[in-house]
Amino acid sequence: MTERIYLFPLxxxxxxxxxxxxxxxxxxxxxxLHFAGPDMYLVDxxxxxxxxxVAGLALAALYGFFVIANAVSGNWWQYVPKSPxxxxxxxxxxxxYLWGVFKGEHExxxxxxxxxxxxxQAIIYWLVxxxxxxxxxxxxxxxxxxxxxxxxxxxxxxxxxxxxxxYLSAAVILMFAISHVYLGTMGARPTSTHKTMITGWHExx
Amino acid sequence: MxxxxxxxxxxxxxxxxxxxxLGGSTLAAAFNPTPEALEKNRQANLKCLACHSEAALxxxxxxxxxxxxxxxxxxxxxxxxxxxxxxxxxxxCHTEGYAEHxxxxxxxxxxxxxxxxxSKQARVIEAEFEQSVHADNLTEPMTxxxxxxxxxxxxxxxxxxxxxxxxxxxxxxxxxxxxxxxxAQYAPEKKTRPLTDDAHAWLPNARMHWKSVRxxxxxxxxxxxxxxxxxxxxxxxxxxCVACHSRDSLLSAxxxxxxxxxxxxxxxxxxxxxxxxxxxxxxxxxxxxxxxxIALVVLTLxxxxxxxxxxxxxxxxxxxxxxx
Ligand code: HEM
Numbered sequence: 001m002t003e004r005i006y007l008f009p010l011x012x013x014x015x016x017x018x019x020x021x022x023x024x025x026x027x028x029x030x031x032x033l034h035f036a037g038p039d040m041y042l043v044d045x046x047x048x049x050x051x052x053x054v055a056g057l058a059l060a061a062l063y064g065f066f067v068i069a070n071a072v073s074g075n076w077w078q079y080v081p082k083s084p085x086x087x088x089x090x091x092x093x094x095x096x097y098l099w100g101v102f103k104g105e106h107e108x109x110x111x112x113x114x115x116x117x118x119x120x121q122a123i124i125y126w127l128v129x130x131x132x133x134x135x136x137x138x139x140x141x142x143x144x145x146x147x148x149x150x151x152x153x154x155x156x157x158x159x160x161x162x163x164x165x166x167y168l169s170a171a172v173i174l175m176f177a178i179s180h181v182y183l184g185t186m187g188a189r190p191t192s193t194h195k196t197m198i199t200g201w202h203e204x205x
Numbered sequence: 206m207x208x209x210x211x212x213x214x215x216x217x218x219x220x221x222x223x224x225x226x227l228g229g230s231t232l233a234a235a236f237n238p239t240p241e242a243l244e245k246n247r248q249a250n251l252k253c254l255a256c257h258s259e260a261a262l263x264x265x266x267x268x269x270x271x272x273x274x275x276x277x278x279x280x281x282x283x284x285x286x287x288x289x290x291x292x293x294x295x296x297x298c299h300t301e302g303y304a305e306h307x308x309x310x311x312x313x314x315x316x317x318x319x320x321x322x323x324s325k326q327a328r329v330i331e332a333e334f335e336q337s338v339h340a341d342n343l344t345e346p347m348t349x350x351x352x353x354x355x356x357x358x359x360x361x362x363x364x365x366x367x368x369x370x371x372x373x374x375x376x377x378x379x380x381x382x383x384x385x386x387x388x389a390q391y392a393p394e395k396k397t398r399p400l401t402d403d404a405h406a407w408l409p410n411a412r413m414h415w416k417s418v419r420x421x422x423x424x425x426x427x428x429x430x431x432x433x434x435x436x437x438x439x440x441x442x443x444x445x446c447v448a449c450h451s452r453d454s455l456l457s458a459x460x461x462x463x464x465x466x467x468x469x470x471x472x473x474x475x476x477x478x479x480x481x482x483x484x485x486x487x488x489x490x491x492x493x494x495x496x497x498x499i500a501l502v503v504l505t506l507x508x509x510x511x512x513x514x515x516x517x518x519x520x521x522x523x524x525x526x527x528x529x
Pocket of ligand 1: 022023026027029030031033034035048049050052053055056057059060136137139140141143144163164166167170171173174486487
């Protein structure tokens with residue numbers, strides 16, 4: 001028998017999947033914009049602009065919700081790696097991904113109600129949610145209103161740093177998203193953590 | 206006419222010979238005055254500007270000047286000094302009858318026209334203009350002067366900065382297309398001005414586009430040598446975003462063409478694609494940066510797939526061992 005614990009409240013799950021959907025849409029349309037040309041078969045430029053702008057604004061609003069809901073519910077505490085031994089635990093976790101998992105070892109820090117992220121997850125999720133995503137969103141908002149960007153910067157077009165920041169931070173977020181989906185298969189069974197994010201119930205091994 | 210050494214016909218022939226000598230190069234290249242001649246032009250121009258400038262309106266150099274009339278005949282000295290004709294004497298174009306004031310009655314008729322001096326270019330431009338939407342139908346025909354003020358005009362290749370070129374060139378078109386009064390003055394009877402914003406509603410943020418891109422980019426056919434003067438009918442205008450927002454952006458052959466050489470010198474070939482010009486989504490791409498980004502994304506994907514595969518194989522191996 002497996003033990004079941006209720007980990008994720010409804011608001012968090014709804015937020016999570018809305019966030020995932022928007023990032024997927026923004027990623028596909030963003031790629032269509034950056035690599036626009038006659039040989040771009042993803043989304044037509046004009047349509048991509050319209051979708052990207054709407055989805056971008058939606059993501060910005062959703063992010064505002066995320067920050068407030070996290071603060072109010074106390075969920076933000078999950079993103080703080082707990083001393084002592086953070087580095088040691090990160091290393092143990094990394095070693096598990098690189099070696100232990102192939103030998104069938106068990107997850108070194110299984111999810112609990114108190115700590116649903118391991119130390120490595122907490123650090124990376126914190127960086128993505130509180131550093132990278134805000135960079136993408138703020139640069140996107142400036143991009144949407146180019147008059148907010150400085151006219152010139154270091155003798156270059158003022159939009160250049162904004163656009164580059166947006167492009168590069170978006171690229172890192174997409175790389176994170178890919179690995180995030182994959183690491184989600186590391187639960188008790190390959191599908192179990194994805195189920196957890198849908199039902200809120202976690203099956204402990 | 207003491208300052209003129211040749212008759213009009215003679216100087217015409219001289220100019221032709223000079224062009225042939227210089228392999229048919231442009232007039233600007235052939236125009237090579239000595240520093241002394243330049244200084245002489247400058248001094249002569251100051252005499253005209255003594256009356257034809259704002260300063261003169263405030264402090265008239267002569268008592269009996271018709272200031273009301275003069276107010277409409279001002280030449281901005283700073284703009285003239287920055288213009289493509291800065292090195293010319295006023296008298297080079299205002300050839301006769303202006304040396305003294307009051308000016309001669311028929312002085313105006315003696316003013317040189319663009320094709321007097323730019324005959325080769327003007328022939329091409331006139332042929333292009335003949336086919337322009339502005340060539341027929343207008344109640345008041347357009348001339349070169351409708352769009353070009355010889356006292357202010359700066360050649361795009363000297364301006365170089367795209368935002369300056371765009372501001373100068375769009376002011377010309379919008380002067381009519383944003384003004385009911387001016388449009389009506391030229392338009393065929395009963396034709397009302399099509400609203401510029403409505404005509405470009407398909408273009409997101411059209412007014413923002415017009416700060417960074419010219420009307421002529423979309424409304425003229427491309428011409429590798431000069432800016433075409435053939436304004437096409439509206440159904441032939443560029444409507445495809447990707448014409449500009451892509452790696453082979455038409456802008457690099459048009460608006461940005463004067464930047465290319467200088468940028469490559471300043472930033473190197475790879476970086477000039479991204480550093481020199483305004484940032485345009487889809488068009489501004491650095492091959493090195495894109496290569497790195499694509500490689501990292503592919504690496505992430507392949508890494509995850511490989512990890513998954515090894516995990517799967519290892520698990521099967523373990524299960525088989527347990528069975529044995
Ligand atoms: C994770 C989410 C996002 C991804 C993956 C993403 C990706 C991209 C990419 C790759 C580009 C092309 C960049 C270039 O070539 O310079 C782009 C452009 C743009 N992005 Fe995003 N972006 C995201 C979020 C946002 C947000 C939140 C906003 C605004 C609130 C936004 C607004 C824009 C704008 C305005 C452009 C310029 C083109 C346009 O007007 O549609 N993006 N994005």
